[in-house]
Amino acid sequence: MRMTARTIWTLLIALAGLNSVQAQERTGRYYPLDHRKPLGEVARWNASIRPAVANYVQPVQVQLPSEGDVTFYQGSVNGAIVLPAPAQVGMQVGHAYRIKISNLPNHPGVELYPTIELLGRLHPPVELKEKYPVPVEITAEELETAINDQMVTKVIYLEQPQLANPTRQVNGRMHVESLGTQVNLLEAADMRGRPIAILRMGGRVPDAGSPEDQFYSTSPIILSGK
Amino acid sequence: MRFYFLALGTLVIVCVGCADGQQLVHKDEYHAPPAEMLAHPGPMVGGPGPGVMAMNFPPPGIQQAQYQCPPGGGGGFPGGDAGCGQQTTQLRFLGPEGMQIGWQIGQGFAEHQITAPGRYNFAQGATYRLKLSGIPGREGLTVYPTLHIYPIQSQTSAYLSHNALPLRVNDEDLDQIETNNFVTKVIYLPDAKYQELAIAGVEELVSTRLGPGLDPVAEADRRGTIMAVIRMGNMDYEMPGQSNALGKNGEKKAIDLVDGETGNFVPPQPIGDFHPTGGNIPGDMLMGGSRGPGQPPYNMIAGVNAPMYGYPSVGTPIGLQGPPHIPLGRPAGLKSHTVRNLTDVDIGEPVDHLLYDVRHEPGIRMPHPAKHVEYTETHPVYRPGETSVPAWAN
Structure with a gap:
């Protein structure tokens, strides 16, 4: 299985905003979409343009810095599925999902509600599909940032072998690259490989005492092994 | 000869002017369509209709509203489709801690609805009157600010669906209010080029911290996209009597x-709301006609099954509101109006024949298939008496 060679890397907006770096992140091609688009728009474009991948059930694994619970929703808070981290479910390409992270040992009482927008799929052998999910890793620094009501946006992409970063994964942790604010993360990910998913995380939580909009996702979740 | 040089000079000036002036389409430069158009399910084209890609899968989850509605649903962009979900903006009242937050409900106020720090989801595209009371260290002070929650925009959609807007009323604001000053706070999402930190976060502009003559709303609008504005003064809305x-x-x-x-x-x-004055856009002009065999003709009667006589504006075929009949107060006399779309558009012609050239680098090289095979078989020859005998026969 050559998937291990193709490690999946992530991009994170952080404190590097140099113009030289930004210039390096441009392909010279025109990208009408970027990571700042409304939730679900990029996935919808992908699914419309490439209908063959739409609705493909792609295993996705949510990883936390340590222990914790991951809750998946199917339309409302009543249809929640709670799994311990690392939690793996099947998500459909072209959809966006709201999840909840809770029971974090270093942040007692804190609940975060990130979203995962699935843009594409992986192509492992069929029998190894569940063994090689898309890893959505949330680091301790990203948790701190979201708890402080700031927004974290990560683009997870499948690395192109010819452009592979010759660094070794430490303890199985993915390599996270921080880029400047003016960089289009989708374009930068496209330079390095193929964008697979977008993770967005902030400090907004549902408020039971106020009128609620479509906060929870209605997209179908397929439990692993089914 | 003089006219020759004059003509030549004119030609050169015209050519230089054309080269330096505004060209119809700038080379090596692309411009995205408006965000509202990008959000259409076509993509970029509303549907169903020609050029709209068919939906062969159900609408995704959270963004279900964006499939059938513009981002933000019907409460987002003015004129959004009816029946779309109402979008909310979550406001987080950070302090002072212990402050009581209430709001106007009709002719009165609902008091003590939230205690800071607390949060509430306000429907977008509306203005609310808050009531801040029980402020620690400011006994007897009650403030009635107005809160404008701006409609969702493409730039703020992702942020607002993941973050709450922080709002803190600090001592400096309260001092300004008690000394008869007017405080305006604008919470906005800065554009990337104005964003100091690389991690996306909101910024706040306060009128009392800006130089004289600077409008915080205009300044915030220049730096980014406004999400909420709160205005505070010392006017008492619940005076006795x-x-x-x-x-x-x-x-x-x-x-x-x-x-x-x-x-x-x-x-x-x-x-109050942010919808434009005048309400909905009027529909296209209707004409009377026959209904069918045995049915009376359908005649338009002003005020009954047609717009009221003297309707102050007309609709256009492209959905925009037409010009008003001027002067107002007189019978409608406008007979035609023309709207010309002068936008430079260069999106290419439809492709009729598409050719793909694909190539492997390096190329593929394998042994060529055989086209000549020699096969020689040697048989043993035995003389009489040398015939082999199977072992079992011995």
Whole structure:
């Protein structure tokens, strides 16, 4: 299985905003979409343009810095599925999902509600599909940032072998690259490989005492092994 | 000869002017369509219709509203489709800690609905009147600010669906209010080029911290996309004897009984919205005609099954509101109006024949298939008496 060679890397907006770096992140091609688009728009474009991948059930694994619970929703808070981290479910390409992270040992009482927008799929052998999910890793620094009501946006992409970063994964942790604010993360990910998913995380939580909009996702979740 | 040089000079000037002036389409430069158009499911084209890609999968989850509605649903962009989900903006009241937050509901106020720090989801595209009371260290002070929650925009959609807007009323704001000053706070999402930190976060502009003559709303609009504006002064909206606060005989109105401390919680009622004046866009002009065999003809009667006589504006085929009949107060006399779309558009012609050239680098090289095979078989030859005998026969 050559998937291990193709490690999946992530991009994170952080404190590097140099113009030289930004210039390096441009392909010279025109990208009408970027990571700042409304939730679900990029996935919808992908699914419309490439209908063959739409609705493909792609295993996705949510990883936390340590222990914790991951809750998946199917339309409302009543249809929640709670799994311990690392939690793996099947998500459909072209959809966006709201999840909840809770029971974090270093942040007692804190609940975060990130979203995962699935843009594409992986192509492992069929029998190894569940063994090689898309890893959505949330680091301790990203948790701190979201708890402080700031927004974290990560683009997870499948690395192109010819452009592979010759660094070794430490303890199985993915390599996270921080880029400047003016960089289009989708374009930068496209330079390095193929964008697979977008993770967005902030400090907004549902408020039971106020009128609620479509906060929870209605997209179908397929439990692993089914 | 003089005219020759004059003509030549004119030609050169014209050519230089064309080269330096505004060209119809700039080379090596692309411009995205408006965000509202990008959000259409076509992509970029509303459907169903020609050029719209068919939906062969159900609408994704959270963004279901964006499939059928513009981002933000019907409450987002003005003129959004009816029936779309209402979008909300979550406001997080950070402090001062212990401050009580209430809001106007009709003619009265619902008090003590939230205690800071606390949060609430306000419907977008509306203005609310808040009531801030019980401020620690400011006994007796009650502030009635207005809160404008701006409609969702493409730039703010992702942020607002993941973050709450922080709002803190600090001592400096309260000092300004008590000294008869007017405080305006604008919470906006800065554009990337104005964003100091690389991690996306909101910024706040306060009128009292800006130089004289600077409008915080205009300044915030220049730096990014506004999400909320709060304006605070020292006007008392519940003065004793005021008709809004008390009944005719001075008794307390029933509406004032809404108090969070007694377990009563009522959502705020907007005191204004952001929808454009004039309401909905009028439809296209209708004409009378026959209904069918045995049916009376369908005639348009002003005020009955057609717009009222003297309707002040007309619709256009592209959905925009037409010009008003001027002068107003007279019978409509406008007979035609023309709207010309002068936008430079260069999106290419439809492709009729598409050719793919694909190539492997390096190329593929394998042994060529055989086209000549020699096969030689040697048989043993035995003389008489040398015939082999199977072992079992011995």
